[in-house]
Amino acid sequence: MYTPQSFKEDRIEVLHDFIKSNPLGLLISNGAEGPLATAIPFHLVNDGSEFGMFQAHLARANPHWQSIDNQNILIVFQGTDAYISPSWYPSKLEHGKVVPTWNYIMIQARGIAKVMDDPEWIKRQITALTNQQEQDKSDPWKVSYAPESYIDTELRAIVGLEIKISQMEGKWKLSQNRNLQDRRGVAENLQAEGNTEMSSLVRQYGRLDETT
Numbered sequence: 245m246y247t248p249q250s251f252k253e254d255r256i257e258v259l260h261d262f263i264k265s266n267p268l269g270l271l272i273s274n275g276a277e278g279p280l281a282t283a284i285p286f287h288l289v290n291d292g293s294e295f296g297m298f299q300a301h302l303a304r305a306n307p308h309w310q311s312i313d314n315q316n317i318l319i320v321f322q323g324t325d326a327y328i329s330p331s332w333y334p335s336k337l338e339h340g341k342v343v344p345t346w347n348y349i350m351i352q353a354r355g356i357a358k359v360m361d362d363p364e365w366i367k368r369q370i371t372a373l374t375n376q377q378e379q380d381k382s383d384p385w386k387v388s389y390a391p392e393s394y395i396d397t398e399l400r401a402i403v404g405l406e407i408k409i410s411q412m413e414g415k416w417k418l419s420q421n422r423n424l425q426d427r428r429g430v431a432e433n434l435q436a437e438g439n440t441e442m443s444s445l446v447r448q449y450g451r452l453d454e455t456t
Contacts, residue, residue: 245352245413250421253414259351260296262414263288263321264376271300271405272318273357275311282308286319287373295409298355299369301402309403313359317407323349326442328419332433333426347417347430347442354411360404367395369404418442418449428452 253259263269267285274280282302289297298319302309325348333342360366371387378384387395419430427450434443447453 245350245415247413247415248421251415251417253416255414256295256412259412259414260288260290262323262349262351266321266323267373267376268321269353270320270322271302271308271312272320273308273312273315275308280308280311282306285373285377287369287376289372291408293408295353295355295412297409298353298405298407299372300405300407301366301369302405304401304403309359309405312357312405315357316354316410317357319353319355319407321351321353324439324441324445325349326434326439328430329433332429333422334429335423335426347419347446348415349417349445350415352411352413352415353407353409355407355409358406358408360406362404363396363399366399366402366404370399370402416445416449418446420449422450424450424452 263286267287268283269286271282271284272279284300284302286298286300289299291297325346328345328347330342330344335342360369367387374385374387378386419427422430427446431443431446431450431452434440434446
C-alpha cells in the first residue's frame, strides 16, 4: 500500500483497536479463475507475535475457501472516509493551487491462510467472535442460548480460517499534509456537513486542538 510518511500509522495498539472496532474485512486471494474477494468479520487474537493472528470463517458453499489454504493472502479493513473539496482550503485564495482529494482510514494485513475444518475449532471461533461483538450490548446474546442441535447444523455449513499475520500497514489519510489553516478549514467544513467522525479525526491528527 502506497503510504506517504505523513499518513503512516504504525502503532500496533492503534491498528489493533481499529480492527476490533471495525472487524469486517475484505479477504483477497488468488484462485484458478483469478482474484477472489469475500467480506467477512475477523477476530483478532493476541498470540504473542508481533502483529497477532486472525481467526474467521467462510460459508462452506463459498468456493473461496477451497483455493486459499497455505496461500499468502491480503485483508483490507476500512473505516470512515470523506470527499475533501478544495474550496475548503483557505490557501486557494492565496495561490489557487489546490485540487480535490479523499480522506480515509485503511489497514492492509497479510499472512498465510490455514483452513480449519474442525467443528470444535469453528465453534470456539464463532463463540469468541460473537462475544466480541455482543460485549457492549445491554442484553448480550451467547451462542449457548441457541439449541445445540441447531448450532451443530450451522457449524457444518461453515469452514474456519486462521491467518498468522506477517505484515500490517495502517494509512490514516486525514489532511495531515496540509498547512494549519487548510486543516482547520477541512475540519470545520466536515463538521458543518455533519461528518463529525472525520472532522474529529482531522482535528486529532492535524493537532488542531493544540494550536487553538
